[in-house]
Amino acid sequence: MKLSSTQLSTLCQYAITAAKKGGGIIHEYAGKKVKVGKKIAADSLASQVVTAVDIKAQNSILETLAPTIREYQLALLSEESPDNNSRFLKDYFWCIDPMDGTLAFTEQTPGYAVSIALVAKSGEPQLGVVFDPLTQNLYHAVKDQGAFLNQHPWQPDLQLTNKNTFTLHIDRTFLQYKHFNLFVDELKTVLKKYNISKLNIQKHAGAVLNAIWVLEQAPGCYFKLPKATPGGGSLWDFAATACIFNEVGAVAKSFDDSLLDLNRKDSSFMNHRGVMYSSNQEIATLIRQFKSLARKNKSF
Structure with missing residues (x-):
């Protein structure tokens, strides 16, 4: 039906x-x-x-x-x-x-x-x-x-240019990521090319409001890297916001740029592909190219 x-x-x-x-x-x-x-x-x-x-x-x-x-x-x-x-x-x-x-x-x-x-x-x-x-x-x-x-x-302003602040929304576990400091340095360097001088890091929210705030506080992003162990959020953490992101033209995909696997067959976790939420495609593409994130399921 x-x-x-x-x-x-x-x-x-x-x-x-x-x-x-x-x-x-x-x-x-x-x-x-x-x-x-x-x-x-x-x-x-x-x-x-x-x-x-x-x-x-x-x-x-x-x-x-x-x-x-x-x-x-x-x-x-x-x-x-x-x-x-x-x-x-x-x-x-x-x-x-x-x-x-x-x-x-x-x-x-x-x-x-x-x-x-x-x-x-x-x-x-x-x-x-x-x-x-x-x-x-x-x-x-x-x-x-x-x-x-x-x-x-609702159609938030999702442009990267003509903004002074970029907000990175993260889970607290990402603070223990061994390449976290390198990632932040890479991000700051890229943002300077867009004349963005301030980087905010928001680390207290759950996945749902992390995603919503990516839109409300654009430009920004929230992502979870793929990993071999169970976790990475669950289907219910991303299903509703994925629909909202799709309708405003923002990015809600797997970290590898494939569609979100929101009815995963073997698990309810999202660790197998990771997650990428960003206020626009340009940001998602930039983040995926960072050397600090170019690891295959061995990041944590």
Whole structure:
């Protein structure tokens, strides 16, 4: 079954409602001490932390989306539930992160958000919704229907030229990358050619808001290198923002410039190809050419 543009719009409204409800639960606990648990995930702390708030938000989201799963015969992949592999059988699946950036949330710092996407079995994102409970900003996009910020059409300025500041959004694990200092030096050298004198490094957010901030704070980029070990973020970390990036004309691809593998067959992790999010293609091309990143799956 192929969903029509009208059906996708309808499903997006369900996702918006679900994201706001989930975000409302998260907002109730913002700034409060919560018990932090650990789950089996990748080797980074950010991927392992979980709280009761994550579960409560997920339950609320799933309750809102349940009617669509039945009516449209959709599969489901959500971070705090086991992967039942239904995403390989159905034509579309909900891809949900009830709270991306849980580590930032537990530290009471900005950088956490709700992320809901609908992805085709082929791995192509069909719609994406991101809700920031702290700012109450709502970002959404539907394939071929444009992107929106707080229900208004959104087209951020993504140009590299005529800007004074470039923002590099990174995960904290990248600070331990053995070529990190070399990479920063290379980046600063390139930016001088564009008359950009200031480099900001943002390292506290989860993957979802890292991507959103690439657009809001353009020019900039957020990437994850390919690596042999499991990790590199998960499908639910990138599915919604990939749709938004596609609709504004920014770059959301694998690090090797192939399409994002958003329905990976053998895992829900993204480490096999890495991820490249940049405000435009020129930035993505420049970053991929840096000597400090020219390693094959042995960078960490």
